[in-house]
Amino acid sequence: MVEQHFCKVRVAGSSPVPGSFLQVMHTKIKGDIGELLVAADLLEKGWMVSLPISENTRYDLIIEKNGKIKRVQVKAVVPKNGAMIINCRSSNNWNVINYTKKDFEILAAVDIISKNVYYIPVKCINRRCINLRLTASKNRQEKNINLAKSFLKI
Numbered sequence: 001m002v003e004q005h006f007c008k009v010r011v012a013g014s015s016p017v018p019g020s021f022l023q024v025m026h027t028k029i030k031g032d033i034g035e036l037l038v039a040a041d042l043l044e045k046g047w048m049v050s051l052p053i054s055e056n057t058r059y060d061l062i063i064e065k066n067g068k069i070k071r072v073q074v075k076a077v078v079p080k081n082g083a084m085i086i087n088c089r090s091s092n093n094w095n096v097i098n099y100t101k102k103d104f105e106i107l108a109a110v111d112i113i114s115k116n117v118y119y120i121p122v123k124c125i126n127r128r129c130i131n132l133r134l135t136a137s138k139n140r141q142e143k144n145i146n147l148a149k150s151f152l153k154i
Contacts, residue, residue, distance in 0.1 A: 034076025034110045041117040058103035071104040082135035118151035
């Protein structure tokens, strides 16, 4: 099965090995795996997780804890060069829709290699994409850098 093959893939470094399953994985499958990884992480953190029936929503999961309900958009990302570039839009064969602050409360970015999940509040999204640094920048820049470790908690 495809899922069994994926679970056996262990890639060291910041990019998948050329010719690995991650490079040829269909975008929809990668997204499905990302949603399941995020759902599992949220359940471990004590959140109840629900799935919308329709795919015509701007969010992938609905979560609830202590009476608080939040909508979560999930993005599965393969990191490159020590960073994750997360697109803040939805696209298909016909159009591209940029997300707005009304579409969801949390953008959950999952590193498909390490399986770490980063929870970005919608207020941090003001562009077409957001970059999260997994490692320090080579030029040691710290100003205007989004460190991934700052987004591990909801």
